Amino acid sequence: MKLRLRLALTAMAAVLPVVVAMAYFQQSLRERSQEEVLEAATLARVQVERSRCEASPETWRPRPSERGAPPPRRGEDGRPPPPRAPGGDDDGRPPPPRSPRGDDDGRPPAPRSSDEGAEGRPPRQGGPRGDDGARPRAFMDGPDARGRAGSSTPSGLGPSFFEDGRPSPGEGDGPGNGGRVPARVEHFPYDARFVSLNPRAPALSEEMKAAALDGTVVRRFEQDGRRMLEVLLRMPWEGGPCAFILARREEPPSPSLLSLPPLKDWSLLVSTVVASVVLALGPVVRRIRMLTEDVRASARSGYEQPVAVRGRDEIADLARAFQEARAEIQARMAHQEAREQGLRDFLANTTHDVMTPLTVLQGHLSAMQQRVGRGERVAASEVASAMSEAHYMASLVHNLAAATRLEAGAPHVQRSPVDLNDVVGRVLGRHQPIARQQRISLESGVPAVPVRVLGDVTLIEQAVSNVVGNGVRYGREEGHVAVVLESTREGRFHLRVIDDGPGIPEDERTRLLARGMRGNAARTRAPEGQGLGLHIAHDVAQAHGWALTLSPSEYGGLEVCFSGEVLSDAVPVSRA
Amino acid sequence: MGERILLVEDDARLGAQIVEHLKGAGFEAEWWTEGRMLLPGELPDVGLVVLDLMLPGTYGLDMLKALRFFSEVPVLILSARNDTLDKVRALKLGADDYLTKPFWPEELIERVRARLRRPVLQRPEAVLELGPLRVDFQGREVRVEGRVVELTRVEFEVLAALARRPREAVTRQWLVEHVLDPEREGTERTLDVHVSRLRRKLSPAQCVETVWGVGYRLVAGDGS
Numbered sequence: 001m002k003l004r005l006r007l008a009l010t011a012m013a014a015v016l017p018v019v020v021a022m023a024y025f026q027q028s029l030r031e032r033s034q035e036e037v038l039e040a041a042t043l044a045r046v047q048v049e050r051s052r053c054e055a056s057p058e059t060w061r062p063r064p065s066e067r068g069a070p071p072p073r074r075g076e077d078g079r080p081p082p083p084r085a086p087g088g089d090d091d092g093r094p095p096p097p098r099s100p101r102g103d104d105d106g107r108p109p110a111p112r113s114s115d116e117g118a119e120g121r122p123p124r125q126g127g128p129r130g131d132d133g134a135r136p137r138a139f140m141d142g143p144d145a146r147g148r149a150g151s152s153t154p155s156g157l158g159p160s161f162f163e164d165g166r167p168s169p170g171e172g173d174g175p176g177n178g179g180r181v182p183a184r185v186e187h188f189p190y191d192a193r194f195v196s197l198n199p200r201a202p203a204l205s206e207e208m209k210a211a212a213l214d215g216t217v218v219r220r221f222e223q224d225g226r227r228m229l230e231v232l233l234r235m236p237w238e239g240g241p242c243a244f245i246l247a248r249r250e251e252p253p254s255p256s257l258l259s260l261p262p263l264k265d266w267s268l269l270v271s272t273v274v275a276s277v278v279l280a281l282g283p284v285v286r287r288i289r290m291l292t293e294d295v296r297a298s299a300r301s302g303y304e305q306p307v308a309v310r311g312r313d314e315i316a317d318l319a320r321a322f323q324e325a326r327a328e329i330q331a332r333m334a335h336q337e338a339r340e341q342g343l344r345d346f347l348a349n350t351t352h353d354v355m356t357p358l359t360v361l362q363g364h365l366s367a368m369q370q371r372v373g374r375g376e377r378v379a380a381s382e383v384a385s386a387m388s389e390a391h392y393m394a395s396l397v398h399n400l401a402a403a404t405r406l407e408a409g410a411p412h413v414q415r416s417p418v419d420l421n422d423v424v425g426r427v428l429g430r431h432q433p434i435a436r437q438q439r440i441s442l443e444s445g446v447p448a449v450p451v452r453v454l455g456d457v458t459l460i461e462q463a464v465s466n467v468v469g470n471g472v473r474y475g476r477e478e479g480h481v482a483v484v485l486e487s488t489r490e491g492r493f494h495l496r497v498i499d500d501g502p503g504i505p506e507d508e509r510t511r512l513l514a515r516g517m518r519g520n521a522a523r524t525r526a527p528e529g530q531g532l533g534l535h536i537a538h539d540v541a542q543a544h545g546w547a548l549t550l551s552p553s554e555y556g557g558l559e560v561c562f563s564g565e566v567l568s569d570a571v572p573v574s575r576a
Numbered sequence: 577m578g579e580r581i582l583l584v585e586d587d588a589r590l591g592a593q594i595v596e597h598l599k600g601a602g603f604e605a606e607w608w609t610e611g612r613m614l615l616p617g618e619l620p621d622v623g624l625v626v627l628d629l630m631l632p633g634t635y636g637l638d639m640l641k642a643l644r645f646f647s648e649v650p651v652l653i654l655s656a657r658n659d660t661l662d663k664v665r666a667l668k669l670g671a672d673d674y675l676t677k678p679f680w681p682e683e684l685i686e687r688v689r690a691r692l693r694r695p696v697l698q699r700p701e702a703v704l705e706l707g708p709l710r711v712d713f714q715g716r717e718v719r720v721e722g723r724v725v726e727l728t729r730v731e732f733e734v735l736a737a738l739a740r741r742p743r744e745a746v747t748r749q750w751l752v753e754h755v756l757d758p759e760r761e762g763t764e765r766t767l768d769v770h771v772s773r774l775r776r777k778l779s780p781a782q783c784v785e786t787v788w789g790v791g792y793r794l795v796a797g798d799g800s
Contacts, residue, residue, distance in 0.1 A: 390678070394678045401658060414661060416664045425690070426675075429686050433682045434680075443745055443789065444790065445747040445750075445791050446744075447747075447750060456660050457660050457663055458659065458663065459660070480788040482787070482789025484747050484749075484789065484790050486749055486750065498789040499789075553789075555789065
């Protein structure tokens with residue numbers, strides 16, 4: 001509804017200015033044609049009556065002005081009723097006598113006699129042609145104008161005459177349109193200096209005079225509530241009391257503004273447009289409503305239900321966009337769900353993994369307490385075992401955190417300079433208490449100059465710690481674990497963790513480092529229980545672009561070797 | 577030793593434990609249970625600061641930052657969060673070492689000792705005296721219990737290499753690469769032969785120790 005209303009209003013808003021513009025255009029066209037009709041008629045009339053006008057300018061009124069003004073104005077109208085042939089006679093008669101006379105008469109008052117003489121005399125009969133000579137432009141217009149005008153006037157000579165006189169004769173239809181309503185026209189002659197011998201002639205403003213020298217002046221004004229049209233035109237001859245003629249005419253009670261006739265026209269137009277817009281909009285609105293309903297239904301169903309895509313237009317595009325958005329939302333929801341499931345699993349596994357060593361620890365502590373209560377000695381092995389469980393739990397929690405970060409991907413792996421000598425020192429410090437308890441010798445050898453790499457210090461430390469921790473945890477009593485860090489001249493480092501423990505069978509080694517071994521399978525403690533730790537070591541190595549190899553050590557146990565690129569000395573040292 | 581150590585740790589039980597262990601290791605401990613914005617002159621005269629990061633009052637890193645404006649005292653960070661960014665930031669702010677919770681008390685004591693010892697060790701010395709052994713690097717003279725021991729060039733180089741990093745294990749590979757003559761056949765077995773000769777010459781002092789899986793280490797030879 002809103003959409004329709006808006007479009008209807010828009011259509012109206014678009015049509016209204018068009019209507020106004022058209023009315024205005026029509027009005028101005030009408031005015032212009034009136035001017036041209038008046039001008040053309042005046043010109044024609046005065047040329048015919050030149051001799052009369054010049055004979056008695058003070059009282060001259062064109063003879064046909066009362067009865068004849070209308071006919072010549074509408075050339076086509078005027079012609080069919082030939083009864084008014086007197087007009088035709090008038091047209092035909094005056095020229096021959098007028099032209100010589102006109103020349104003669106025109107010459108004395110005109111100061112530029114030489115010009116006139118030159119033109120005027122030789123082509124006696126062609127007096128008008130002499131005028132033409134003065135206005136060559138008109139002559140060029142001639143053929144065309146004459147052709148058209150010729151049809152409007154029976155006389156062959158007359159038309160060419162006054163058409164020549166008009167610089168822009170063009171609108172032959174002007175007369176036809178303009179003078180539908182008869183109007184009274186008054187003519188006032190003026191001489192070349194705009195002085196009229198006719199006492200009734202209105203005084204001309206300087207402005208008009210100046211403009212009249214250049215061409216025809218048109219003026220509209222109101223007088224006694226009537227709208228008047230004035231045309232001041234220069235005759236095609238020079239001098240004489242009738243060099244300029246002012247034609248004044250009351251304008252017909254104009255059907256002027258868009259008041260009466262247009263109203264019904266344009267209201268019909270507007271209502272047609274509006275109605276068609278509203279009707280055409282019906283299906284569109286219906287489809288939008290359907291789409292809205294579809295989207296709502298889809299949202300209600302948790303974006304399970306698809307949004308139907310109908311057709312191939314913009315509404316279909318919109319539906320398609322909704323469909324895409326729905327797919328995106330679904331994908332995100334699925335992703336979120338998977339993450340949540342992962343977190344739940346993680347929590348469950350962590351809880352399980354921590355609970356078991358915690359239970360063992362509680363058992364040890366409880367046994368110790370009972371022994372102390374009975375006054376017995378607490379065996380060192382029991383304390384060592386308890387410590388080992390606590391130690392295991394700590395590394396487990398660290399490993400789970402590391403696993404989370406590794407699984408979350410690269411952005412969570414920091415890159416900063418890491419001093420591997422320090423890492424080895426810290427890892428040994430972490431495991432030394434347990435190693436001592438288990439009477440395992442834990443030693444390390446590092447170069448005198450720190451070996452630095454670029455990487456995530458927490459992950460690297462955890463990886464090395466896992467390998468060392470495994471060696472300590474699963475090493476035999478009186479056994480050995482050694483960490484050896486070396487750097488080569490080629491800018492690589494080798495960090496080896498060697499033990500003389502039970503080692504890992506070859507197929508098991510491959511399996512431990514196989515990709516994609518995650519979750520519970522990697523987390524089980526038995527039989528070796530080295531799964532998660534090694535797996536994380538593997539992932540950390542991979543995240544840093546290092547190689548991790550597992551092989552039997554020369555002492556019968558396991559040798560785990562990390563190797564990778566050393567950081568060049570250009571980067572500032574950080575002891576991490 | 578008796579060096580004074582400032583501990584800033586808000587957890588009462590952990591703090592008490594650490595204080596106890598520090599005292600047991602022969603240190604004198606001062607314990608603050610909350611962070612304070614330190615101004616010059618407010619720091620007690622201590623040889624080392626053990627600083628927890630998560631503190632009520634002033635955050636540990638802010639404390640460290642303020643501290644570094646006027647003091648170069650070694651700072652050992654304790655953190656429950658095993659977070660790389662924290663560590664990197666702490667080290668950038670001038671921390672000397674860090675320890676992630678949970679840790680064994682021995683671990684902490686070892687770190688404190690290492691930190692307090694370090695500057696002394698880094699001074700290059702012309703002469704090393706370790707137990708009955710005396711090595712003069714410049715004069716290329718070795719004495720055991722005051723008696724001059726005649727060594728071959730290679731034997732002296734091996735001993736000197738170990739003596740430059742006393743109590744630290746030097747890998748056999750390093751020794752092979754840096755001490756043995758590359759012209760002649762230099763293998764780890766050759767090294768072992770040289771070492772066993774060296775040991776014989778140095779006896780009765782038992783100062784060249786084999787480190788399992790690593791290499792050799794120079795010790796006082798009196799069991800310390």
